Amino acid sequence: MRKKLQSLLFLTVVSVLFASCASILNPVNQKVTVVNKFPKSQVFVDGVSQGEGMNVVSKVKRDGYVKQIKITSEGYKPVYKVFYQTKKSPFYIMSWIPFGILIYPPFLDGHVKSYDYKKELVVDEKPLAISRRNEDDKFVYLKNTSFDVKKEDLKIKRIKSKNYNKTNDKSKQIGGIDEDVKFDNxxxxxxxxxxxxxxxxSDNSNTVFKNKSNTLYISANISKIEFDNLYAYHMYREVGWLVTKAEIExxxxxxYDQSKFKKKFTAxxxxxxxxxxxxxxxxxENAIEQSFYNFMNESEVKKIIKKDKEEKIHFDYLTLQTDQKVNNIEDALSSSVTIKREKSHGSGCVVxxxxxxxxxFHVVSGSEKITVLDSNGKEFEAKLIRKNEQLDLALIKVDATFKSSFSLNDNKYMVGDDIFVIGTPASTELGQTLTKGIVSGTRKNENNIYIQIDASVNPGNSGGALVKKSGEFIGIVNSKLAGLGYEGLGFSIPIQKIKEGLFLN
Structure with missing residues (x-):
C-alpha cells in the first residue's frame, strides 16, 4: 500500500511539473519583429523605443497585457496598433508527455508565460504624408471648432476583433444614450x-499684422462619433482596445471670413x-488628426494655401463731390455712419x-445685403462699388444726400498728436461714439502703412473715422491687437492709402 501511495504521489508531482512546462521553460520576454512600410521609422512598444527601420526586432514581455505599438516616421502621420499573446507556446506539447493520458495536466498550464505573441506583427497601413507648411504657403489659424453630436449620432459598439471590418456587421450597440451629448470642446x-x-x-513671429496674401482660417465641426470596443478572449479572459470613427466637416x-472650400470626412x-x-x-484626437490631414491633402486646399501673388488693382479715378467739408467734431459725427450686415456691424465715413x-472691406465682405444707418438713425440700402482686399478697403454708396462729408486731403499728423475715433463699438445702439487718444506711431508692413493709436477701439469700430480735434480726417480704423495683457494698440489706414487703393480724387 505504501509503495502505491508513493507511486501516486510521484505521478501527481511529475504531472504538475509537466503540466507547467510552457510556463517554466518559456522565457519572460519574446522577440517580435514589427514589419512596416514607413521609411526611417521608429517603433515604440508601450512608450519604449525598440529601434528604427522597416523591420524592427522588439523584445516584448510575456505578461498577459495588450501592448500599445506606435510607429513614427518624419513627415508621416504616426500609426497606432495593439497586439497581445495569441497562442500557446510550443512547450505546451510537453504537458502531454508522459501523462497526457490523464488529460487534465495540459489544461493546468495557463500561466501568462505559457502564451506567445506572433513572431511577426505586420503593419500594412499605407503611410499618410503630413502636409507641412512651407515658405510659399499661407499661415493657417484656428477660427472655431464644435461638437454637434446628437444622441442618434453617437454610437458605442462592442465588436469581436475577428469580425471587425467584415461586411456582415455582428457588432451590437451598448450604453444608454438618451439625450444629446455634450463634449468638452x-x-x-x-x-x-x-x-x-x-x-x-501658426505664425510664431508675434507679428501683429495679417493680410490676405498670407492668412487663412479654418473651422471644424464633428457631427458623428462611433466608439468601437474591439475585444477577444485571451488566457480565459477578455482583452480589449478602442477605435474611434468621427465624421468631421x-x-x-x-x-475676410469668405468661405473658400468645405468638405466632410469620415476618419x-x-x-x-x-x-x-x-x-x-x-x-x-487621433481621428481628428487623420481627418485634418485628409482635408489638407485635398488638391483644392493645396491651391488655396499657396500665397497669393500681389494683384494689380486698377480702377478709373473717381472724383468725389464735396460741398460742405467737415470743420469740427460735430460735423465729423454727422458724417459718420453705422454699417450693418447679417450677423455683425461696423462703421463708415461719408466722403x-x-x-x-x-x-x-472686412466690414462688408460676404454680405448679400448692406444696410447703412446715418447719424439720425435713418436706414439706407448700400451697394458695393469697389474693393481692395489687399489693403482691406471698400467703397460703398447709398442713395442719399449728406449735409457734410470728409475730404480726402493729405492732412498731416505727427506722433503725439491728439486724435479722436468715431464709430459704433459693440452695438448698433452706440453709433457715433467718440473716444480720444494720441498718435502712437507709424508702422509699415509689406506695402501697407498704418497709424498706430492708443484710443479705445472695440469690435464695430472698424471702418470708422480717425480725426483731429478740428475734425480733419486722417484715416479709418482698421484693427486692434486684442488679448490678455494688450491695451491701447489700435491701427488705422491713412488717407493717402485710401485714395491710392480705391483710386479716388
Missing part, C-alpha cells in the same frame, strides 16, 4: 491647434489600449455729399 480645439503648431501653420476661410483612429485613462481622448462711403 477644448479637446477638439487643442487637438487642431497642436497640429497647426507642430506643422508650422472642415471649412477654410480667407482673412478612423488607430488602435488604442482600452485600459489606459487617456485612451478615449487619445483615440478621438461725398451724394452718398459715397469708405470703410474696411
Amino acid at each position: 477644448s479637446i477638439f480645439s487643442e487637438a487642431v491647434q497642436t497640429i497647426l503648431n507642430e506643422n508650422n501653420y 472642415w471649412e477654410i476661410f480667407d482673412l 478612423k483612429s488607430g488602435e488604442f489600449v482600452i485600459d489606459k485613462k487617456e485612451s478615449i481622448k487619445e483615440s478621438v 461725398s455729399k451724394d452718398g459715397y462711403i469708405v470703410t474696411n
Whole structure:
C-alpha cells in the first residue's frame, strides 16, 4: 500500500511539473519583429523605443497585457496598433508527455508565460504624408471648432476583433444614450491647434499684422462619433482596445471670413489600449488628426494655401463731390455712419455729399445685403462699388444726400498728436461714439502703412473715422491687437492709402 501511495504521489508531482512546462521553460520576454512600410521609422512598444527601420526586432514581455505599438516616421502621420499573446507556446506539447493520458495536466498550464505573441506583427497601413507648411504657403489659424453630436449620432459598439471590418456587421450597440451629448470642446480645439503648431501653420513671429496674401482660417465641426470596443478572449479572459470613427466637416476661410472650400470626412483612429485613462481622448484626437490631414491633402486646399501673388488693382479715378467739408467734431459725427450686415456691424465715413462711403472691406465682405444707418438713425440700402482686399478697403454708396462729408486731403499728423475715433463699438445702439487718444506711431508692413493709436477701439469700430480735434480726417480704423495683457494698440489706414487703393480724387 505504501509503495502505491508513493507511486501516486510521484505521478501527481511529475504531472504538475509537466503540466507547467510552457510556463517554466518559456522565457519572460519574446522577440517580435514589427514589419512596416514607413521609411526611417521608429517603433515604440508601450512608450519604449525598440529601434528604427522597416523591420524592427522588439523584445516584448510575456505578461498577459495588450501592448500599445506606435510607429513614427518624419513627415508621416504616426500609426497606432495593439497586439497581445495569441497562442500557446510550443512547450505546451510537453504537458502531454508522459501523462497526457490523464488529460487534465495540459489544461493546468495557463500561466501568462505559457502564451506567445506572433513572431511577426505586420503593419500594412499605407503611410499618410503630413502636409507641412512651407515658405510659399499661407499661415493657417484656428477660427472655431464644435461638437454637434446628437444622441442618434453617437454610437458605442462592442465588436469581436475577428469580425471587425467584415461586411456582415455582428457588432451590437451598448450604453444608454438618451439625450444629446455634450463634449468638452477644448479637446477638439487643442487637438487642431497642436497640429497647426507642430506643422508650422501658426505664425510664431508675434507679428501683429495679417493680410490676405498670407492668412487663412479654418473651422471644424464633428457631427458623428462611433466608439468601437474591439475585444477577444485571451488566457480565459477578455482583452480589449478602442477605435474611434468621427465624421468631421472642415471649412477654410480667407482673412475676410469668405468661405473658400468645405468638405466632410469620415476618419478612423488607430488602435488604442482600452485600459489606459487617456485612451478615449487619445483615440478621438487621433481621428481628428487623420481627418485634418485628409482635408489638407485635398488638391483644392493645396491651391488655396499657396500665397497669393500681389494683384494689380486698377480702377478709373473717381472724383468725389464735396460741398460742405467737415470743420469740427460735430460735423465729423454727422458724417459718420453705422454699417450693418447679417450677423455683425461696423462703421463708415461719408466722403461725398451724394452718398459715397469708405470703410474696411472686412466690414462688408460676404454680405448679400448692406444696410447703412446715418447719424439720425435713418436706414439706407448700400451697394458695393469697389474693393481692395489687399489693403482691406471698400467703397460703398447709398442713395442719399449728406449735409457734410470728409475730404480726402493729405492732412498731416505727427506722433503725439491728439486724435479722436468715431464709430459704433459693440452695438448698433452706440453709433457715433467718440473716444480720444494720441498718435502712437507709424508702422509699415509689406506695402501697407498704418497709424498706430492708443484710443479705445472695440469690435464695430472698424471702418470708422480717425480725426483731429478740428475734425480733419486722417484715416479709418482698421484693427486692434486684442488679448490678455494688450491695451491701447489700435491701427488705422491713412488717407493717402485710401485714395491710392480705391483710386479716388
